[in-house]
Amino acid sequence: MKLVEEHGVPLKFTYLPQISNNIQRAKTWFADAFKKHDYKGKYHYCYCTKSSHFKHVLDEALTNDIHIETSSAFDIDIVRALKKEGKITDKTFVLSNGFKREQYVTNIADLINSGHKNCIPIIDNYEEIDLLSEEIDGKFQVGIRIASEEEPKFEFYTSRLGIGYKNIVPFYKNQIQDNKKVELKMLHFFINTGIRDNAYYWNELHKCLKVYTALKRICPTLDSLNIGGGFPIKNSLAFDFDYAYMVDEIVNQIKLVCEEEEVDTPNIFTEFGSFTVGESGGALYKILYQKQQNDREKWNMINSSFITTLPDTWAINKRFIMLPLNRWHDSYERVLLGGLTCDSDDYYNSEQHTNAIYLPKYNKDKPLYIGFFNTGAYQETIGGFGGLQHCLIPTPKHILIQRDADGNLKTRVFAEQQKSENLLGILGYEPETKVEAAKANSISKSKI
Template identity: 75%
Template sequence: MNTKYIDLIEQTFDFPQEEFNIENNKLIWHDINLMELAAKYGAPLKFTYLPKISENINKAKGWFQNSIDKHNYKGKYYYSYCTKSSHFKHVLNEALKNDIHIETSSAFDIDIVNKLKLEGKIKNSTYVICNGFKRDQYIKNIGDLINSGHKKCIPIIDNYEELPLLQKETSEKLLVGIRIASEEEPKFEFYTSRLGIGYKNIVTFYEREIAYNEQVDLKMLHFFINTGIKDNAYYWNELMKCLNVYINLKRVCPTLDSLNIGGGFPIKNSLAFDYDYAYMIDEIINQISKACAEAKVDVPNIFTEFGSFTVGESGAAIYEILYQKKQNDRERWNMINSSFITTLPDSWAINKRFIMLPINKWNHKYERVLLGGLTCDSDDYYNSEQHINGIYLPIYEKEKPLYIGFFNTGAYQETIGGFGGLQHCLIPHPKHLILDRDEDGNLTTTIFKEQQKSSELLSILGYNS
């Protein structure tokens, strides 16, 4: 009878996989021995594997180029990175190696842009697409960026007041976009997105505010839905409505030449993950081509703003199981040496699933468990796993510590968790490593941030003043 953990995984999933393998009963991730990493740097431990960022960017660029060539599509493709997914410098530096563009969300984003421009990482040829609801400092910073000579800064108009506010900040020529207020999925609590301008009002807004405005050219129509890019009736219906707006707008606006389809590519959240990226891209290109051909208008350049897809699969975390609490006849709680609330906030806030696997003991028998964090909050647990009906891990042995890893955690977790700030129940933020490869392909490791110290938290709280 096969009762070892490795047997469970091999019988349940197609395993090993591209990034995961087993050597000497220990988990290997992107050819990195994670137990060696944990032994050297301790746990809890977070890390970012930079080569995965470039890998995903170039995969997407290749898929789009293949479809453009296949359909003889006359427009160009521009890959943009959605900075709110992770603002860290090492992430932006890696992403910008790949001839991409960026999308911003707030005033401080523009300060990051200016820093990267000074270092030559962002050039005047880089599109800076400014999304979000804009007021005061954000408007001023966009104006300053345009006044500095960055002609490819494109503020996306989110509401009727933003255009005159932008014009007050600069006398330079403005290239702008308009965001469509898409209709939300039927199960949403509200009908229309709070972001953007309604489908029916966009052409009239253009004719009223932009068509005869010598300072402003409309370059881009922006389309995004919260559910992301999925092969379902809702997504294709919303895309077709967006294309109808583009066609109607293009007929009266000769400067419109770009369609931004936003972000929303999913990332791997299970060993059973199955998503055909190439098919989805090919069908999007096909639908745009057909709609524009039937309407006899030029096809647009296509922009995307991939955030999680860019950086999500580069991140991971390792925890040690400190103790097992048997609360009743059926429930065994494996307690990690950190907190899910502070280190993986999406796991409890929106029930997001990550790939979770043991780092060691793959040849041991397994048991069904629950995973608990160190805080005294009842929500500090993880119970959303790929096995659906429960979490299975190698059996707990006090004298032989079990280590577990959570993978593809690189998007949003640090910013939502308040990296470097106060943590729930004052559980410190883990040590964070940056992993890279040198020119010979050898692994390099840099400590980005040590584990938080008590003095740091006490200082924030005012006790060290």
């Protein structure tokens, strides 16, 4: 409420200390598991930049001795900028995922040619080795991404990304084994649903480990396994996930399979995006008005839009923790939440497993404020931060919360709420200058 009183709503905030907190939690879980199982190998934490490319996020994350994973050509430009500032060095692993063409290949090659040997392109299709070889001077390392089988509920069976389980060993023999310019370092295993304690995940992990051990027997340079597909984050107050157990069991399973197949255990890389940055974000709104549309349905209208500020709520039906910020001890009522756009999909109508939201009763004389929490991953980039917004609803003011040198929390404004001239300029209109507006105003007054 102090933030609301100081900055107004709608308001987005990023609580930067939570980024470092989650990174250190994960590092501790892996360190404990390595020690318990006497695991031979190193652990490397990578941050997926696609979750949030903002400089303040990368600056905070990189204070924790981590590595990064990129997805596109412009990502490499961010890497260059971070290197100039000394935030990362040539020793930082840059894992370049995604389908690579033209500019992305060129940018990866430029980075490696400049001396960043720990930039490892993850091969996604059969042509990428040749494309990279044409532009990279000298020897370079690569990884291979496995095209995992998707969960049964998906509309397709196999991921479009990577190379199929059965094709990886033949691919290595055909394009890498006798290629003196290319060295295979990593096998990349990514599960779209993330790391979860279910039969599907453990089955896919075992299939991946069988491929790894088969490759390792014929490829001595292979020494790393990337278990991509991140941890889930809290989306309900009832959320319960035993992270430490999952890490312990993953490390245990990798060691057991490698011992059975009599190969050395690999270095383990993880790629955590949402887990890194998700819990740092929040969105605050005011209930503007209540509309009673029938005997049962009351619509609380927020002073912003879900489509523009929390796009995942309508695009993939994602749930976030939602709580009132004030009036906790008042009487509650069942409501639906609606956004300001004239779009029937601009609403939020359920919290976890129920089809209802309960909030303090609407009272026009007692303002009600609500917050959505753990919204730090993807929402700004998918929503098109700083660009056009649906129905021209402006992007909210965004503040950063961080600790100063003495450990005290401080806030600073990252971006003010979007203005009309920002949107008009993008749309090709010529916004009135202050001089023109003043002139027009004086003419209208003289006519009156």
